[in-house]
Amino acid sequence: MIFELCRVCGVSGSEEPALALAKKLLEPFAKVTTDSNGNLYAELGNPSAEKTILLDAHIDRIGFIVTDINSGGFVKVDKCGGIDVRVLQDARLTTADGRAEGTVCCLPPHLSNGSEDKAEPVSKLWVDFGMTADEVKQYIKPGDVLSFVSKPRMLLGSRMTSPSLDNRCSVAALIKTAELLKDKNVGYNVVILLSSQEETFGSGAVTGAYKVNADEAIAVDVSFASQPDVTGQYSGIELDGGPMIGISPVLNKKMTDKLISICDSDGRKYQLEPLSGRTGTNADHIAISRGGVKTALVSIPQRYMHTAVEVISLDDVEATAALLADYIIRGGAFND
Secondary structure, three states, X not given: OHHHHHHOOOEOOOOHHHHHHHXXXXXXXXXXXXXXXXXEEEEXXXXXXXXXXXXXXXXXXXXXXXXXXXXOOOEEEEEEOOOOHHHOXXXXXXXXXXXXXXXXXXXXXXXXXXXXXXXXXXXXXXXXXXXXXXXXXXXOOOOOEEEEOOOOEEOOOOEEEEOOHHHHHHHHHHHHHHHHHOOOOOOOEEEEEEEOOOOOOOHHHHHHHHHHOOOEEEEEEEEEOOOOOOOHHHHHOOOOXXXXXXXXXXXOHHHHHHXXXXXXXXXXXXXXXXXXXXXXXXXXXXXXXOOOOEEEEEEEEEEOOOOOOEEEEHXXXXXXXXXXXXHHHOOOOOOO
């Protein structure tokens, strides 16, 4: 399922391919609707219940927007989301429909002035599709979006690599949560929100949370796992170490404590992510929706964020889904 989700485009503001796939994957477990802002809502549990729990994961991915096509057929782009410019030299990009693939241009070191070890800003990048201007314009026009060529691959054990694992692995976790809740006696209305445009403005979570008007919400995203040269708190976050439970002033302490207590009582693996203020996720938007929503944050550990080779453990995705499902089955934090 994650491989399927990572293969489709769905750059911020152009989420339609990803929404169509997610709708198909969720329909066996929930009533699915969409809105004009590119959000998807999957409703399950008890729709007539007094209380509503919202589960959010943004479905958009980082990418590029075409700004110009020059007379030589080279395509100028700007970033759409937080692209890591250090990995763009020679990157392979594709159109949303997959009909054309190109390579980000780079200057051979033989022709450079010795500064080839420095990352070029996006403003200097062009993409070569190997076609003339007239040919390129049959496939691409200004305003179109491009994304990294998506080729998900398994690594050793339960680990995999792909572009757009941020945040398609969280989308997969919520679809798995819906599957785990199917036919369970859930005393609350449960709404899964696959929100748009998190990588740009967060407008999907803002409008989606306002529409749902939940009593509790859990945002699900990715966060940083350890790798060489990482120091500080993230040096201790491991792949296969279980979901990361956020602790922050913007997050609800009772909900956080309930998530931790479920893990402790069941002997589940989990990791803590203390944050001094804003979380940098949709939790920040949801928590201040309307008159305020009690909000928690659960994140999946990931390496190499915002590149074409993001890495996660499938075991952490499974563990995240199981934790969310049990949190809901056990009544959330409503009675704590």
